Amino acid sequence: MRILFVEDEKKITDALQELCKIQNIDCDIANDGEEGLLFALNPIYDVIVLDIMLPIKSGIEILQQIRDQGINTPVLMLTAKGTIDDKVKGLDMGADDYLIKPFSAKELFARIRALGRRPDHGIKGETIVFEDVSFNTKKNILQTVNKEFKLSVKEAKILEMLLKRPNQVFTREQILDRVWGFDKEVNENNIEIYVHNLRKKIIDTQVKIDTIRGVGYTLGKK
Amino acid sequence: MRILFVEDEKKITDALQELCKIQNIDCDIANDGEEGLLFALNPIYDVIVLDIMLPIKSGIEILQQIRDQGINTPVLMLTAKGTIDDKVKGLDMGADDYLIKPFSAKELFARIRALGRRPDHGIKGETIVFEDVSFNTKKNILQTVNKEFKLSVKEAKILEMLLKRPNQVFTREQILDRVWGFDKEVNENNIEIYVHNLRKKIIDTQVKIDTIRGVGYTLGKK
DNA sequence: TTCAACAATGAGTATTTCTTTCATGGTAAC
């Protein structure tokens, strides 16, 4: 699971980062609206948490812009005001949930988990199921009809990304961003290798990983 | 056995700590709701004792939050009010028991022991049974099909932790926290040593300890 | 109190597994 937090209060982001670490969740922090938009345009997140009051560009603007671009990552809005107005505004714009500041971390993560687990993704608890494969995201074990594979960390992250959104095409850059993190200098050939490894492991299932030449990869049903 | 007490009255926590020491129970104390939540999110406890009235964040909130996150550690709620309302509220939220302040230490520990021994963990009295091994947590004796091992304290704590929740993955950090206690500077290599020792002892049973590379360990059926 | 036995720990090495690089061959698109 990878989350983006767009929030300028350092106290809050520090706490969130710590809570993510405990729960073994990958997260990125953007400190202002501009940076936030840039990050959020990258469809590699399971959930985006957007503060409304932000330097440079408001959360509402960010939300509008990413939805305009067809990014449908679940978004949870944070607002200090808590007025009906804001709620309506946020939800109308395509936010999936909102939370009023000050919020309890408990509630935030509960809602994040709920968003990350929406039924369209075939996620049951800690395992993702698609066709005849299932993947346990805690143990990094891939279960197919007749075999079970322990995946390495990188393999697991790539598979999770593809499996959570079947038929969505991910670019190589998006995969690099999500799996290796930003500003890492990694040879894209590595992706090809891991995809190759994964393909070997799902070879006799109903699931396949397609290459979209010049773009990236997508996972789907055979 | 390791217990978390979330309670702000120093008089009470001091007494509890002392009583734990006498009974050879490991315990941690959190003095306010915020700290309590952070501790409680760590699934290393056998029982969590939660005061309802707490600074910063109430016990109810903590309970809600940890349940939302899938932490199913048994929780005992403490309340000064003792109203039906509070009882119901606590139990509805997923508390497993409650106790009205002022309580007798004897009753508290009786209930703690009861919670720590709930049937869903294969715990009968003071021994834990899983597949063809059983482990006496008082005597630290591991019983397998054809042998009996007296375990050292550390070995025993690790085995107890894994055995109480088969198939749950524990990170090295969680094991350090539970077995060595917080803020101890202990070489993680020690965990490997004890896991190695334990593996040798359960080698011809139906139980195995798996390494989840990059994450930690989990115990399960072969 | 002393000694023996055992437990805990740190350091270091060995081993396994993962990650990345490199080289080469294949394939789709133009």
Place this chain on the structure above:
DNA sequence: GTTACCATGAAAGAAATACTCATTGTTGAA
């Protein structure tokens, strides 16, 4: 057919884990 992109295998390099051993600490019996 040429070119750019992708697939694949082998192997070097890096990292995580397993195991060994020596030292120190603890405990309990004599």
